[in-house]
Amino acid sequence: MLHYARRHNKQDVVAENLFQSYFFYGIDIGSIAHLIKIAAESGLDGEDVRSYMESSEDIELVRGHDLQSRKLGVSGVPCFIIAEEYAISGAQESEVFLQVFDAAKELSC
Known part of the structure; x- marks a missing residue:
């Protein structure tokens, strides 16, 4: 979702809201419903985020970042x-x- 948010200049606010949701409120940020709510509260279109999350868009990019992180x-x-x-x-x-x-x-x- 952060890759999507970056394209809409919302990456910082989405990241902050994800951290607050998880660490302060104990919200399950692995839930698509919660992610969509957080995205909407951050100024993104919830349905567009849902479509993005359900697609394979950026999947190779995310896997590449994951692999690089593990190697490091x-x-x-x-x-x-x-x-x-x-x-x-x-x-x-x-x-x-x-x-x-x-x-x-x-x-x-």
Whole structure:
């Protein structure tokens, strides 16, 4: 749904509403009905979102992102992907980011 929301400049609000729904209110965000409600509350057309969710549109894109995340060892949130090569999962000290930035810089030279 976030891929769909991005096309309509609603990705940030949808992501925020998904997190609030799940973490604050315990809503099952695996339910299409709940996702459609969240999408509508975020300013998207609910029926268009339903059609998108029931289609195979973007399925290969999502599978590709999932595979890349698994290869990088993504196991927590937040997760930052740096230079499509490094993943920083969970809460980390700023020193960890600096080390990864340095390593990414070396890769690009």
